Amino acid sequence: xxxxxxxxxxxxxxxxxxxxxxxxxxxxxxxxxxxxxxxxxxxxxxxxxxxxxxxxxxxxxxxxxxxxxxxxxxxxxxxxxxxxxxxxxxxxxxxxxxxxxxxxxxxxxxxxxxxxxxxxxxxxxxxxxxxxxxxxxxxxxxxxxxxxxxxxxxxxxxxxxxxxxxxxxxxxxxxxxxxxxxxxxxxxxxxxxxxxxxxxxxxxxxxxxxxxxxxxxxxxxxxxxxxxxxxxxxxxxxxxxxxxxxxxxxxxxxxxxxxxxxxxxxxxxxxxxxxxxxxxxxxxxxxxxxxxxxxxxxxxxxxxxxxxxxxxxxxxxxxxxxxxxxxxxxxxxxxxxxxxxxxxxxxxxxxxxxxxxxxxxxxxxxxxxxxxxxxxxxxxxxxxxxxxxxxxxxxxxxxxxxxxxxxx
Numbered sequence: 001x002x003x004x005x006x007x008x009x010x011x012x013x014x015x016x017x018x019x020x021x022x023x024x025x026x027x028x029x030x031x032x033x034x035x036x037x038x039x040x041x042x043x044x045x046x047x048x049x050x051x052x053x054x055x056x057x058x059x060x061x062x063x064x065x066x067x068x069x070x071x072x073x074x075x076x077x078x079x080x081x082x083x084x085x086x087x088x089x090x091x092x093x094x095x096x097x098x099x100x101x102x103x104x105x106x107x108x109x110x111x112x113x114x115x116x117x118x119x120x121x122x123x124x125x126x127x128x129x130x131x132x133x134x135x136x137x138x139x140x141x142x143x144x145x146x147x148x149x150x151x152x153x154x155x156x157x158x159x160x161x162x163x164x165x166x167x168x169x170x171x172x173x174x175x176x177x178x179x180x181x182x183x184x185x186x187x188x189x190x191x192x193x194x195x196x197x198x199x200x201x202x203x204x205x206x207x208x209x210x211x212x213x214x215x216x217x218x219x220x221x222x223x224x225x226x227x228x229x230x231x232x233x234x235x236x237x238x239x240x241x242x243x244x245x246x247x248x249x250x251x252x253x254x255x256x257x258x259x260x261x262x263x264x265x266x267x268x269x270x271x272x273x274x275x276x277x278x279x280x281x282x283x284x285x286x287x288x289x290x291x292x293x294x295x296x297x298x299x300x301x302x303x304x305x306x307x308x309x310x311x312x313x314x315x316x317x318x319x320x321x322x323x324x325x326x327x328x329x330x331x332x333x334x335x336x337x338x339x340x341x342x343x344x345x346x347x348x349x350x351x352x353x354x355x356x357x358x359x360x361x362x363x364x365x366x367x368x369x370x371x372x373x374x375x376x377x378x379x380x381x382x383x384x385x386x387x388x389x390x391x392x393x394x395x396x397x398x399x400x401x402x403x404x405x406x407x408x
Contacts, residue, residue: 003027009055010048013196014189018181022049029176030056035128037113037173038151040180042388043228046151049178050109053149063106065099070112070393071384077120079136088137100133100144113150113173114159115393121166124148128172148173183225183232190221193229197236208246210239215250223257227388369404372397376406 003023006012012023029036030053038046047066054064072080079089083098099108110116116124127133128148132141150173159165183190194212202209212220225231238256239248371390379385387397400406 006052010052012045012048013193014186015192016181016186016189018179019186019189022178022180023052025176025178026052027056029053029178031058033057033147034175035147035173036149036176036178037156038149038178038180040151040153041182041226041228042153043230044180044182045229046153046180047109047111049180050107050149050151054107054109054147057107057147059106059147063103064109065103065106066109066111067099068111068394070115070387070395071398072395073398074117074395077117078123081120082123082133082135084136085138088135092137095135098133098135100127100146101142103146104144105146107147107149110148110150112152112393112395114152114154114156114165115395118164118166121169125166125169125172128169183228187221190225190232191217193232194220194236197233198240201237201240205240207240210243210246210248212248212253213250216248216253219250219253219257365404368400369406372400372404373406 003020006023006027007014012019026036026049036050036053038049040046050066051064054060067081069077078084079092079096079098081098081100083096083101084092086092086095110124123133127144127146131143131145133144134141156165156170156174160167160170183193191212195209198209201207227234235256239253242256243252245252372386375386375389376383379389383397384394387394390397392400
């Protein structure tokens with residue numbers, strides 16, 4: 001089947017080489033029963049590729065189901081996928097079929113596979129290798145014939161190296177990898193997508209489609225689109241509904257775009273005090289650590305100066321620093337050091353106590369709880385949008401809400 005007909009059938013807009021290559025791989029692998037791993041950022045349309053593979057396969061007349069592994073609580077995901085027997089756990093009042101049983105003969109799409117617990121990963125590996133599974137609370141081995149298509153928005157090899165994802169499962173899933181490009185990697189498609197979206201929304205809301213002037217087009221193309229196609233569609237809808245002007249300028253367009261810091265934090269060189277990229281889950285955690293370290297250093301300096309002001313005799317011993325390393329004069333303060341003599345620390349001084357004068361909580365848990373509450377308020381209680389803004393999965397956000405007892 002030609003790529004253009006596939007695009008028309010599934011509503012795919014764009015002609016970038018990266019997008020066409022991903023579609024070409026999907027059509028080639030569709031006729032087989034091989035496992036497929038779809039890689040791509042959140043919002044690029046990974047589920048559409050799974051639907052294409054299923055629709056072009058011999059299983060197209062059988063069931064297809066999409067499961068978001070990050071949205072299912074860890075304690076129930078085994079039951080959801082493999083089913084359970086009556087009485088196998090609290091609340092199991094009846095036996096229940098799992099997805100691998102109900103979709104037998106069809107295709108299952110496991111989105112956010114990187115969020116799957118390790119125990120469930122072992123069960124899934126058994127399904128992929130032998131087509132066998134066991135219901136929760138049962139000892140009977142059952143057979144299933146299900147094609148598995150998985151997707152992830154993270155680098156699974158890094159999760160393998162940090163022992164958060166099974167290596168054998170990774171290579172079993174990654175038989176055929178498909179890389180779906182981000183929107184910023186297919187800039188030539190952005191104006192086409194925007195025009196399609198505003199046209200659709202104009203039909204829906206019975207209005208005239210908005211248009212962009214040249215300056216606005218440049219802003220649209222150069223914006224990084226961290227939310228990819230999903231974010232572009234949301235912006236197009238906002239403009240279609242809220243804008244009173246039908247020709248959008250660059251200034252007007254920017255008023256609809258959230259402000260983002262596009263810079264990347266530097267990686268410290270290896271050695272004393274070095275911080276590796278793998279030490280943190282994301283840049284937000286790096287930023288937290290830098291802020292907390294700076295806060296600690298400032299409070300230690302404040303304490304040091306205060307002690308020196310209270311006890312000038314501390315400055316009479318041998319200095320640790322060279323003479324030219326002096327501190328400001330404190331003659332303006334009561335109890336200050338005499339004249340213009342610099343304040344110097346001394347290496348044999350053991351009288352300075354190490355403590356911090358902290359005016360606010362530096363607990364990472366408190367900061368994390370505060371950010372979660374802010375994200376939920378910002379997105380009006382929508383967990384999925386809040387989890388994307390926070391850079392965590394929806395399942396992780398659900399767990400944090402329970403952990404911090406946050407009421408939505």
